[in-house]
Amino acid sequence: MSRTATIQRRTAETSIDLTLNIDGTGIGEISTSVPFLDHMLTLLKGHGFFDLTIQAQGDTEIDDHHTVEDMGICLGDAFKQALGNKQGICRYGRFTMPMHEALASVVLDFSGRPFLVFNVDLPKAKVGTFDTELVEEFFVAFCNHAGVNLHINLAYGSNLHHIIEAIFKGFGRALDEACQSDPRISGVMSTKGKLE
Numbered sequence: 001m002s003r004t005a006t007i008q009r010r011t012a013e014t015s016i017d018l019t020l021n022i023d024g025t026g027i028g029e030i031s032t033s034v035p036f037l038d039h040m041l042t043l044l045k046g047h048g049f050f051d052l053t054i055q056a057q058g059d060t061e062i063d064d065h066h067t068v069e070d071m072g073i074c075l076g077d078a079f080k081q082a083l084g085n086k087q088g089i090c091r092y093g094r095f096t097m098p099m100h101e102a103l104a105s106v107v108l109d110f111s112g113r114p115f116l117v118f119n120v121d122l123p124k125a126k127v128g129t130f131d132t133e134l135v136e137e138f139f140v141a142f143c144n145h146a147g148v149n150l151h152i153n154l155a156y157g158s159n160l161h162h163i164i165e166a167i168f169k170g171f172g173r174a175l176d177e178a179c180q181s182d183p184r185i186s187g188v189m190s191t192k193g194k195l196e
Contacts, residue, residue: 002021007074011066014067020082024051032058034058034060034130037071043165068137071138074145075145076147077145090179090189094108097173104163110195
C-alpha cells in the first residue's frame with residue numbers, strides 16, 4: 001500500500017502545497033520562501049529517505065513565524081495521513097546526530113498523543129535571517145498535528161547552524177526508523193491495541 005499524502009493549506013498568512021512519500025529515496029523540490037527552512041527540510045528528507053515536495057508562500061515581509069509554524073502543521077498532517085492506521089510500523093525512532101562540534105539526540109513515538117520535550121538552549125538570535133526560536137515552534141506544530149511524542153536533547157554545541165542542522169538530520173533519521181514496517185507486528189505496536 002502506498003504511504004503518501006497530499007496536503008494543501010490556505011490561510012490569510014500562508015499558502016502551502018505539500019506532497020510526501022514515506023517510502024521514497026529523498027527526492028523532491030522544497031521552496032517555502034524561508035531559505036534556512038528550505039535547507040533544513042532538504043536535510044530532513046535526504047537523511048530520512050522521504051520524497052518531499054513543498055511549494056509555499058508566506059507573509060515573510062512581516063517575519064518567518066507563520067510560514068515556519070504552518071510548515072510544521074502541514075508536515076505533521078502529511079505524516080499522519082500517510083501512516084493511516086499505523087499498522088505494522090515500528091512506532092519508535094531514535095537517532096543521535098553529530099554535526100562538527102554539536103551533538104543532538106532525537107527520540108520519537110508515533111503514539112497518537114502529542115508532546116514535545118525540547119531541551120535545546122538556543123539563544124534568541126538569528127542564523128542568517130532566520131530566528132532560532134522558530135525551531136521549537138516548528139516542532140510544536142509538527143507534534144500536535146502528527147500525534148507524535150518527541151524529545152529533542154542537545155548534549156553540546158556552540159555553532160547555531162550546526163546545532164539546528166544536527167537536530168533536523170537526526171529528526172529525519174528517527175522518523176525513518178519509526179515509520180519502518182516490522183513483519184513481527186500484528187496490527188499496531190501497542191499492547192492495548194490502539195495508538196491514540
